[in-house]
Amino acid sequence: MCDVKKCQICGRRATMFLTQIVNGQATDLVLCENCAKEKGLFDPQTLTFAEKFFPEEFKARVDKIVRELSEKKEEESSTLSPQSADCDLLTQCPVCHFTLDQHRATGHMGCPACYDVFARELNPDSMENSENSPAEGHTASPSLLQLKKQLQYAVEQEDYEEAAKLRDLINSLSGKQG
Amino acid sequence: MTTTSTATAHIPEWLFHQPGDDGIVLGTLGRLVRNLPNHPFPGWSTAESRKAVAEQLLPGLREIRGFKTAQAIEISALDYTQRCHLLCCKQLTPCMAARQEGCHVLLPAKKDTYFMVNEEEHLVAHIGRHGFAVKKVIQDMENIAEKLAEKWNFAYDSRYGYLTSIPTEAGDGMQLYCILHLPALSITGMMGQICKAMEKLHLTFTPYYSDGQDDTGHKYILCSIPGPEDSIWEIAEHFSGVANHLIRREKQVRIRLLQSPGELLRDNIGRAYGMLRHARRLSIQEMRNAFSLIQMATHTGHLEWQDGSDAMLLRISKTELEQALQAGANAEADDAGMRQLAIRRASQIRQFFHQHPHRLFPEDN
Numbered sequence: 370m371c372d373v374k375k376c377q378i379c380g381r382r383a384t385m386f387l388t389q390i391v392n393g394q395a396t397d398l399v400l401c402e403n404c405a406k407e408k409g410l411f412d413p414q415t416l417t418f419a420e421k422f423f424p425e426e427f428k429a430r431v432d433k434i435v436r437e438l439s440e441k442k443e444e445e446s447s448t449l450s451p452q453s454a455d456c457d458l459l460t461q462c463p464v465c466h467f468t469l470d471q472h473r474a475t476g477h478m479g480c481p482a483c484y485d486v487f488a489r490e491l492n493p494d495s496m497e498n499s500e501n502s503p504a505e506g507h508t509a510s511p512s513l514l515q516l517k518k519q520l521q522y523a524v525e526q527e528d529y530e531e532a533a534k535l536r537d538l539i540n541s542l543s544g545k546q547g
Numbered sequence: 548m549t550t551t552s553t554a555t556a557h558i559p560e561w562l563f564h565q566p567g568d569d570g571i572v573l574g575t576l577g578r579l580v581r582n583l584p585n586h587p588f589p590g591w592s593t594a595e596s597r598k599a600v601a602e603q604l605l606p607g608l609r610e611i612r613g614f615k616t617a618q619a620i621e622i623s624a625l626d627y628t629q630r631c632h633l634l635c636c637k638q639l640t641p642c643m644a645a646r647q648e649g650c651h652v653l654l655p656a657k658k659d660t661y662f663m664v665n666e667e668e669h670l671v672a673h674i675g676r677h678g679f680a681v682k683k684v685i686q687d688m689e690n691i692a693e694k695l696a697e698k699w700n701f702a703y704d705s706r707y708g709y710l711t712s713i714p715t716e717a718g719d720g721m722q723l724y725c726i727l728h729l730p731a732l733s734i735t736g737m738m739g740q741i742c743k744a745m746e747k748l749h750l751t752f753t754p755y756y757s758d759g760q761d762d763t764g765h766k767y768i769l770c771s772i773p774g775p776e777d778s779i780w781e782i783a784e785h786f787s788g789v790a791n792h793l794i795r796r797e798k799q800v801r802i803r804l805l806q807s808p809g810e811l812l813r814d815n816i817g818r819a820y821g822m823l824r825h826a827r828r829l830s831i832q833e834m835r836n837a838f839s840l841i842q843m844a845t846h847t848g849h850l851e852w853q854d855g856s857d858a859m860l861l862r863i864s865k866t867e868l869e870q871a872l873q874a875g876a877n878a879e880a881d882d883a884g885m886r887q888l889a890i891r892r893a894s895q896i897r898q899f900f901h902q903h904p905h906r907l908f909p910e911d912n
Contacts, residue, residue: 479591482585
């Protein structure tokens with residue numbers, strides 16, 4: 370029986386394979402046509418041109434996608450909750466009457482409340498966090514994930530003062546949530 | 548109507564070549580978007596809802612420093628020509644230009660920052676700066692975002708960031724644009740491949756002139772793609788890397804073309820000059836392409852102007868934009884009207900060269 374590789378993002382049959390060296394290790398990027406298009410990595414001929422014309426930028430872009438995929442995998446394994454399957458999927462926003470079909474057809478939202486109504490459509494794995502995430506009004510504090518990204522960026526930029534502040538903030542927030 | 552005409556007559560200087568620039572990057576534009584909770588996004592709202600959003604936002608925007616006397620113009624009050632003008636000057640987006648009731652643009656007299664109310668999002672700020680000024684534009688966007696946050700509670704979700712009508716664009720609500728003049732890469736036929744390659748780098752790259760199909764004039768807009776995963780500073784790093792790479796390549800190709808035995812670059816400049824100097828009928832596309840090469844020739848010293856190259860680059864840019872505006876205003880003219888416009892344009896350009904003494908290829912003498 371032939372071994373059909375699955376897309377690392379959606380699990381469909383993969384049609385695009387890219388091998389990239391990340392941190393000295395060969396990492397495979399295996400995507401289906403749709404996900405490759407979404408990530409801007411379809412069309413083999415242009416890929417070759419992009420790789421030759423913008424070698425550093427192209428490498429950085431692929432590295433980033435590989436990193437995001439491995440982060441996503443880690444998050445999924447640590448936060449998967451059986452309760453998420455119990456959430457009902459509304460098909461129309463009660464605030465603006467925008468429907469799920471319209472969202473699927475246009476990729477748009479009708480109003481800010483649609484983000485909560487169609488949360489499962491947007492991000493099926495994060496329903497368990499939805500209670501802590503009001504869609505209305507300004508929330509001054511960013512998420513832990515955003516803070517961690519900011520910390521990583523500050524370290525890369527060697528902005529250690531900022532990194533220390535962010536580390537303390539992450540620690541205090543982690544304490545509260547734990 | 549007089550006040551509206553005055554506001555739409557302003558041409559922002561940040562879009563033009565300026566003294567001391569590299570002749571490649573014209574300007575950098577930042578786009579900041581915010582939405583109010585409890586209101587449908589403008590693309591899905593009624594005129595009443597848009598009006599309610601405008602009533603909530605406009606008085607507060609006027610309290611921001613520099614906007615007290617800014618004119619808030621309802622888009623439905625603008626005629627076709629005025630919309631074309633604002634579109635060409637990047638003071639209006641194509642989406643906004645097509646809107647009607649309840650949609651406003653706030654244009655201050657002395658600032659290169661504009662607000663649009665009820666564009667694709669409830670509030671959109673455009674911040675234009677001359678040259679390659681990514682850092683400055685982001686700082687300005689952050690300052691404005693801070694001022695706005697003092698006045699309104701915008702729709703925000705800790706999972707996605709600031710909510711937008713397109714979920715993939717939610718995040719910090721900031722986007723970067725850079726306007727690049729790339730004649731050498733264009734005449735060597737590389738732009739098609741570069742445009743496609745940009746998709747692979749998660750950036751968009753489109754011709755400057757707003758209809759999208761018209762890539763004449765060798766001017767392009769590099770645009771970052773926002774998203775919840777990245778902060779604007781992360782995006783800026785990648786964006787600047789790609790932009791700098793393009794600038795380097797453009798310079799390299801210019802040098803290579805100048806050194807090539809076939810004299811491709813000088814031939815192109817000479818032909819463009821001849822056309823502008825002597826043509827009796829000029830289409831807007833012919834004029835843009837020829838002016839682009841004349842601008843490059845001024846930068847590279849192949850065309851010397853008695854008034855000085857810096858002053859002339861600004862004049863050429865303005866003339867080009869004025870012609871583009873005239874063409875936009877006459878876009879729906881019939882064949883005879885277009886012919887008359889092409890004749891008038893050629894005459895104006897000949898006059899332009901006649902009025903400004905110059906010398907082509909001074910290195911030949």
